[in-house]
Amino acid sequence: MSTPRPASVRFEHHQLGRPGVGRLGVGDTRPRLSWQVPEAPAGYLQLGYRVEVAFEPPVGRPQTSVHEVRGNEQLLVPWPARDLASRERVRVRVQVEGPDGWGPWSEPAVLETGLLAAGDWSARFVTAPWPERAGTDRRPFLVRREFTLPADARIARARLYLSAHGLAEAEVNGRRAGDEELTPGWTSYAHRLRYATFDVTDLVRPGANAIGVWLGDGWWRGRIGFEGGVHDVYGTDLAALVQLEVVTADGTRHTIAGDGGWQAGPGPLLFSGLYDGERFDARLYDPAWSLPGFAAAGWEPARTAPLDAGVLGAPTGPPVRCTEELRPVAVQDKGNGRHLLDFGQNHSGRLRLRVDGPAGTEITLRHAEVLQDGELCARPLREAAATDVLVLPGGPVEWEPRFTIHGYRYAEVSGWPGDLEDGAVVSRVLHSDMARTGWFSCSDPLVDRLHENTVWSLRSNFVDLPTDCPQRDERLGWTGDLQVFAPTAAFLYDVSGFLHSWLADVAAEQAEHGTVPLYVPWIPLGLWGRFPMVPAAVWGDVAVLTPDVLHSRTGDTEVLRRQYASARAWVEQVATTAGPDRIADKTFQLGDWLDPAAPPDSPAQATTEPGLVATAYFAHSARRLSAVAALLGEASDARRYADLAQEVAAAFAGRFVRADGRLSSDTQTAHSLALLFDLLPGDDARRAAADRLADLVRQAGGRIATGFAGTPVVTDALSSTGHVAEAYRLLQSTACPSWLYPVTMGATTVWERWDSMLPDGSVNPGDMTSFNHYALGAVADWLHRVVAGIAPDAPGYRRIRFAPRPGGTLTSAAAAHLTPYGRASISWSLDGGLLRVAVEVPPGATGVLDLPGTEPREVGHGRHTAEVALPA
CATH class of the missing domain: 2.60.420.10 (Maltose phosphorylase, domain 3)
Structure with missing residues (x-):
């Protein structure tokens, strides 16, 4: 027997081991390490490990140390060396000891820190010199600066640190820095503003240089939300935060930062909005604008604004990138330069054009998820225009929008000059570039397509944060959607770093507003903005249940520790509002949202009593919080929340369980929650509830009758109580409503409503109709654990x-x-x-x-x- 070679050495949850994918500039000073052993002989057991840490300065020799630890741990083990400082780069190898001694060293893994302290930033925000009006669709602008490095300099290392009020894309000497999209993403900007780090060593040069930054409205000041949305949520001025640091071979660090030496000027981007699209006049584009020596006619000295470096933070998850390109599977020539393209798959992204035509020709791109009567059906977009316009410069051009994203399967291209050749229009699929980690297949092609639809809905909506939909005037981080879907997501993709970032915003918004908002980041919108901030079950329970899921799937107790105050505050608030009777029915609740029996224009009017749903979740979260507290060594909290959970379960049984064991709301959701959350008083009541649930499924002919609260639990409630046949009957039904009904209607993603498209092919008349929501795809977790049969039985799949x-x-x-x-x-x-x-x-x-x-x-x-x- 030989000792194996470790592989896939990782730092925290950063995806640094993926070639061309990992990010620079992380924020960890003592990053925990993990590794895998791909192949090991029978009987192998790790007895110890060594970690070699090499600190690699930009200039000079690495400083290397080796640290030996006894034991079999290989997941998130403590950092063995000194704390990392800003800008440090380390190369790490791991060696393990087995019964036959020490094996070979792993391949090295590399990590580089960003700017970790407020004092590391010398940059200020660079913005336009002219006053920006509030609440209007304004033209974005460009900022640029020239700088000079010594003529005899040899560049050892160059890093660009970039953030913005708005969205930013940087160029150095005419070449783009990195391949990230929608930088710096969307966080609760008042609390957290991320920055990105780019390696631009190959872009800078001795002598004259230039740096330029495109800016777009993004979430900072662009229109966000439904019912007309709101502008200027975070401010009216776009601004770039730029700090370029170049280290030369003599060890000198040259810093070019946001200061009074920048210029601002108009560019070819006339309008940019996440919902409404972009208008780009290529006649106004001068590719020399980010090169040294550019004659910046009409440009003015930029204004600077102060930086509160305390809100800046390095990313924990992957950036948004183009992860795939789709070509049309069908093209209809509608005449007069208008073409209808079908990409065969609903997704999030934008189009890239390669086109040549007369100067001033306008090409208009419109997007939609479905067709009606052979044309784009734009009604489900509500007030999102989802329209991009390119004005040709005269001559060949390749172009795609910079600061917008759409959700669509179909696109209409109008104004196209000449023939639309193969490859002239492709769709660039955009989402957070997470590593795929889970796969499923079975003998039923309809179930396979359901699973694939779930994967695509995740991809479409995990765009820097977990949104509800990628297409209409909404795209918000609804907490309930993510809470029910987190187990599925954590199987399919490495979502840890991605969700750690969003959960930090959940905690920040909760602390500010006194409860977990219905969506995060929180912005006041229409009816929702007028509701009092009160705890809403299923949605607010994300504070407890999602960190718990991440711990279960990754073995990381630190996410529980970081989110513990948030989880505890949530349960305490629910306990206070429920009062002594422990029934959570005294505040507004969304209940079993989108129960198929609810009217199209009133999705909260479910057949299950909202107080039943809320009380069930109250008991469940209290019980899970008790387990978390015990794991973290919070013994008194563990006892308190265990007792609280028992009190709530007893109150639930007293209020909602009838003498014959049935629930007061005689619904699939009510019985499923009571069974799976263990809220029934004794085995007889449990058997009666389980049998009644199976009866309800049979009486419905296998049709689904659950919304957001019941859908993730109904198949588990059946299969765990001996009613496997009824669980499969629900899964494989093709009648409306059911999981497979959309598949039979040609769906390539999971729908928001069970009947987003009606059997006659028309779109549901409800104002809220999306064809790309992942929440009802939460059944995929049951496919993985019960149908295929694979699940963690100890944290992290130990x-x-x-x-x-x-x-x-x-x-x-x-x-x-x-x-x-x-x-x-x-x-x-x-x-x-x-x-x-x-x-x-x-x-x-x-x-x-x-x-x-x-x-x-x-x-x-x-x-x-x-x-x-x-x-x-």
Whole structure:
């Protein structure tokens, strides 16, 4: 037996091991380390590890130290060296010891810190010299600055630190810095403003240089929200925050920062809005604008504004990038230069054009998710224009918008000169560039398509923060949507760093407003802005339940510690508002939002009593908070919240459980919540509720009857109580409403409503109709854990439970997940009454094989197979 070589060395949850994907400029001074062991012989057990840390200055020799630790930990182990300072670059290798001694060193992993202290920033914001009007659609502008480096300088390292009030894209000597989109993203700007770090070593040069920054309205001052939205939420002035640091071979650091030496001027971007699109006049574009020596006619000295460096922070998650390009699968020539393009997949992104035509020709791009009567159906966009305009300069041009994003499958291109050649228009898919970690397949192609639709809805809505939809005048970080979907997301993608950032905003907004808002970042909008800030169940429970999910899936207790005050404040607030009777029915609730029985224009009018939903969640969050408190060593809190959960469960049973065991709201959602959250008084009541739930499913003919609260739990409530057949009947129904009904209607993403498109092909008449919401795709978590049968049985998948429960018409299923320890997988097939199962357990983890009709048994790392006869 030989000791294996570690691989995939990682720092915290940064995706630095992905070539060309990892970010520079992280904010960790003592980053925890993780690694995997891809292949290990039977009997291998890590006995210890060594970490080699090499500090690599821009100039001079690295300083290297080796640190040895005994034990088998390999996930988020403590940083062994001195604290990192600003601008430091380290190269780390790991070596492990097994029973046969020390193995080979891993490949090195590299991390670089950003500017960690307020005093590291010498830059000020650079903005326009002219006054900007409030509440209007204004023309964005450019800022630029020339600078000179010594003529004999040899560039050792150059870093550009960039943020903005608005959105920013930088160029150095005519070349773009990095490939991130929508920088710096959207955070609760009053509390947190991220900056990005770019390696521009290859872009700067001795002698004359220039740097230029495009600016766009973005979320800072652009229109956000529904019912007309609001402008200028965070301010009226766009501004760039730029600090370029160049280290030459003699060790000198040259800093070019936002100061009085910048100029501001108009560019070719006439309008930019996230909802409404962009207007770009290429006749006004001079590619020399970011080169030294540019004659900046009409430009003026820029104004500077002070920087509060205390709100600046480095990113924890990946940036938004173009992750894929889609070509049209069909093009209809409508005549007169108008073409209708079908990209075959609903997604978030924007179009890139390659075109040549007479100067002044206007090409207009419109976007929509669906067609009606053969044309774009724009009604679901509400007041989002989703329209881009390119004015041709005369001559060939390649162009895509910079500071907007759309949700669409179809696009109308009008004003096109000549023939629309293959490749002239492609769609660039944009979202946060997270690593894919989970896969699922089965023998039913409709279920496979449902799962793929869920993946695409995640991709479409994880755009810097988790939004509800990517297309209409909304795109907000609704807390309830993410709360129900977090388990699915955490299986499919590495969402840890992404959600850590957003959860920090949840806590900041909660502290400011006194409760967890319905969406984060919070902005006052229409009816929602007029509601009192009161705790709303399902939505506000994100403060407790989502950190708990992340801990379960990654083994990271630090996310629990960071969010603990937020989680505790949420449960305490619910306890206060519920009062001594422990029934959470005294404040406004959204309840089982989008219950299919609710009227199209009133999605909160569910058939399940809102107070039942809220009280069930109150008990569940209190119980989970007790477990978190115990894990963090908060013993008194653990006892308090365990007692509180028992009190709420008793109150729930007293108010909502009838003598015959049925719930007062005789609905799929009510019975599912009571069963899965363990709120029923004894086994008899539990059996009665489970049987009634199965009856309700049969009486509905397998049609779904749940909204946001019930949908994530209904199949689990059935399968965990012996009603597997009814769970599969729900899953595989194609009648409206059901999960597969949209698939039969051609859906390529998960819909907001069960009937966003009606059986006759018309769009639901409700004002709130999206074809790309992930919330109802939360069933995918059940597909992974129960249908395929793979789930964490200890935090971070240190122990993995393989427990498939076949049913319905499925004859096979499979799933794989890149756990923190490595790849785990399961596949099963049915041959008559024989179930054949194959599983894979990564080194460092153990597995539990839990097959129908057998006692669970533990297995070690490696590949294992089993056959069992299913009970008749």
